[in-house]
Amino acid sequence: MLLSQINEPSDLKNFTTEQLVPLAADIRQFLIEKLSVTGGHLASNLGVVELTLALHYCYESPRDKIIFDVGHQAYVHKILTGRMDRFDTLRKSNGLCGFVKRCESEHDVWEAGHSSTSLSAAMGMALARDLKGEDNSVVAVIGDGALTGGMAFEALNHIGHEKKNMMVVLNDNEMSIAPNVGAMHNYLNKLRSDRNYLRAKGEVEQFLKKIPAIGGKLAKTVERFKDSLKYLMVSGILFEELGFTYLGPVDGHDMESLVDIFTQAKNVTGPVLVHVLTTKGKGYTPAEKDSHKWHGISPYKIESGQVLKAVGNMMYTEVFSQTLMELADKDPRIVAVTPAMPSGSGLVKFAEKYPNRMIDVGIAEQHAATLCAAMALEGMKPIYAVYSTFMQRAYDQIVHDICRHNANVMFAIDRAGFVGADGETHQGVYDIAFMRHIPNIVIMMPKDDNELRHMMKTALDYNDGPIAYRYPRINVPGVPWDEELKAIPIGTWETLVSGEEISILAVGPMVEVAKAAAESLKRDGISVEVVNARFLKPLDENMLTELAHRRNKLIVLEEASQAGSLGSAVLEFYASAGITGVDVSLMGIPDVFIEHGTIKEQREEVGLTAESVIELIKTSRLGHRKYVKQVKPS
Numbered sequence: 001m002l003l004s005q006i007n008e009p010s011d012l013k014n015f016t017t018e019q020l021v022p023l024a025a026d027i028r029q030f031l032i033e034k035l036s037v038t039g040g041h042l043a044s045n046l047g048v049v050e051l052t053l054a055l056h057y058c059y060e061s062p063r064d065k066i067i068f069d070v071g072h073q074a075y076v077h078k079i080l081t082g083r084m085d086r087f088d089t090l091r092k093s094n095g096l097c098g099f100v101k102r103c104e105s106e107h108d109v110w111e112a113g114h115s116s117t118s119l120s121a122a123m124g125m126a127l128a129r130d131l132k133g134e135d136n137s138v139v140a141v142i143g144d145g146a147l148t149g150g151m152a153f154e155a156l157n158h159i160g161h162e163k164k165n166m167m168v169v170l171n172d173n174e175m176s177i178a179p180n181v182g183a184m185h186n187y188l189n190k191l192r193s194d195r196n197y198l199r200a201k202g203e204v205e206q207f208l209k210k211i212p213a214i215g216g217k218l219a220k221t222v223e224r225f226k227d228s229l230k231y232l233m234v235s236g237i238l239f240e241e242l243g244f245t246y247l248g249p250v251d252g253h254d255m256e257s258l259v260d261i262f263t264q265a266k267n268v269t270g271p272v273l274v275h276v277l278t279t280k281g282k283g284y285t286p287a288e289k290d291s292h293k294w295h296g297i298s299p300y301k302i303e304s305g306q307v308l309k310a311v312g313n314m315m316y317t318e319v320f321s322q323t324l325m326e327l328a329d330k331d332p333r334i335v336a337v338t339p340a341m342p343s344g345s346g347l348v349k350f351a352e353k354y355p356n357r358m359i360d361v362g363i364a365e366q367h368a369a370t371l372c373a374a375m376a377l378e379g380m381k382p383i384y385a386v387y388s389t390f391m392q393r394a395y396d397q398i399v400h401d402i403c404r405h406n407a408n409v410m411f412a413i414d415r416a417g418f419v420g421a422d423g424e425t426h427q428g429v430y431d432i433a434f435m436r437h438i439p440n441i442v443i444m445m446p447k448d449d450n451e452l453r454h455m456m457k458t459a460l461d462y463n464d465g466p467i468a469y470r471y472p473r474i475n476v477p478g479v480p481w482d483e484e485l486k487a488i489p490i491g492t493w494e495t496l497v498s499g500e501e502i503s504i505l506a507v508g509p510m511v512e513v514a515k516a517a518a519e520s521l522k523r524d525g526i527s528v529e530v531v532n533a534r535f536l537k538p539l540d541e542n543m544l545t546e547l548a549h550r551r552n553k554l555i556v557l558e559e560a561s562q563a564g565s566l567g568s569a570v571l572e573f574y575a576s577a578g579i580t581g582v583d584v585s586l587m588g589i590p591d592v593f594i595e596h597g598t599i600k601e602q603r604e605e606v607g608l609t610a611e612s613v614i615e616l617i618k619t620s621r622l623g624h625r626k627y628v629k630q631v632k633p634s
């Protein structure tokens with residue numbers, strides 16, 4: 001097995017180009033076997049095996065900077081940079097990260113879990129290189145899906161203007177997580193398919209090479225002829241007009257062609273874009289047939305491709321999907337908007353039934369937010385379905401275009417709270433803090449699946465501005481569903497368990513944690529009240545005032561950033577109302593990034609468990625006022 005001979009990228013220099021072909025086969029087999037046990041991003045990595053090999057073969061990492069956009073396609077890079085023996089720990093607590101991670105290896109020069117950042121990072125590194133007088137190469141690998149992100153266009157514009165020496169590898173597999181959409185996707189289709197242009201371009205280049213020495217006006221005439229050919233054969237050669245030397249398209253699974261084109265690119269002065277055509281899921285039939293499903297996959301059986309999923313209730317996303325269909329059947333104003341996440345956000349069935357009312361804008365969270373604002377102002381009922389961690393990217397649009405206009409946009413915030421194996425770049429724990437302080441918005445979170453359904457009805461009936469419901473990436477409790485959906489009075493909490501000594505204000509999945517703690521403490525003679533603090537904004541000020549009058553011990557329990565979320569809101573209310581003497585303890589996520597692992601492990605790490613609640617209450621009754629779970633940054 002050739003793969004056993006690779007401990008670092010420099011070992012590839014001992015191989016011939018021909019030997020890289022069976023090495024690629026070894027890597028594919030390794031990935032298929034390892035991910036069948038751990039799960040992970042399979043299809044995207046199978047698609048870049050030859051591409052990654054060729055890059056490390058032609059360049060010298062870490063001296064040369066290889067930057068992967070998003071990073072979920074960097075497993076091959078990890079294998080080639082000395083981490084092959086850690087793949088059994090992939091995406092597990094204290095194990096190998098599923099994305100590029102700077103603290104893992106000197107070869108990981110840039111890390112990201114969100115798309116469209118690589119070109120800006122590459123430009124920054126190229127500028128730093130030149131300012132320091134160094135001469136290394138800088139390479140950014142970006143997918144055609146990520147290229148639709150506005151940040152990527154901003155970077156392309158700047159790179160083309162500055163003319164720095166660097167290479168952009170466009171990994172074109174016609175997919176991001178979902179099939180790509182938009183004008184850029186259509187443009188790349190032209191470049192992929194216009195064989196007339198490719199053949200004519202090659203013939204002209206061969207013709208020019210045969211002319212010994214061309215000077216003066218003739219040289220300029222021939223160059224103009226070559227340039228005008230582009231416009232004759234393909235309308236709008238965008239990348240060259242932006243200042244790049246465009247090379248390709250090239251077969252991303254032809255090792256010799258890749259090595260040749262990267263060698264050619266190294267001799268180009270200024271920015272060069274190499275257009276590489278790859279097949280997502282290459283080499284494993286189930287992944288090739290359905291690269292969407294196999295983008296991020298659970299453990300599976302290699303022979304059949306059967307995915308091994310744990311048995312349990314449906315996910316919150318599925319409840320959202322089913323309820324949205326019910327509401328849309330009765331209200332034609334409902335329009336669903338997603339930034340390239342139709343499947344992950346539960347909108348596939350909606351799109352099948354209402355294709356004209358489902359809008360996938362591609363990887364463009366900012367555009368999606370402003371689009372929703374405008375649709376709402378025109379009387380529609382747009383639902384912005386987005387993961388919490390991706391919604392961060394549209395912060396200005398939420399402030400400036402949605403909330404300032406008081407536009408009646410509904411936010412369906414998926415993956416709110418811990419997300420497990422995807423880790424720190426995907427944790428949905430900051431949206432309460434960055435939305436709560438914006439005027440006009442209402443924010444709520446359900447304790448169970450039935451309440452989510454009622455919250456969706458609440459949002460639809462609400463006409464006074466933006467309103468958000470957030471829900472986690474876990475299985476629902478599976479409670480019975482009410483036949484009739486009813487709106488919940490805005491800003492009202494509910495008492496689920498009566499108690500006389502301490503009140504726990506719990507949010508979302510923490511309600512079940514609080515109830516379990518209360519039940520255990522009851523057996524020890526400690527009376528604890530559990531409140532479902534389902535509205536994060538506005539607060540139930542009447543209940544908070546009542547709680548202050550009849551007892552002075554409160555615990556705020558939330559799977560969210562402790563800074564700025566519900567606990568902060570409660571303290572702010574008491575301060576602004578001039579209510580003193582209330583003992584409030586906060587149990588949330590401390591001021592550190594929480595890494596990958598299971599959601600259970602992540603909750604244990606920060607003390608968001610029934611056991612931690614019990615410990616806090618028992619110690620507080622002995623005079624210790626504050627519980628703090630210490631978490632050290634990695």
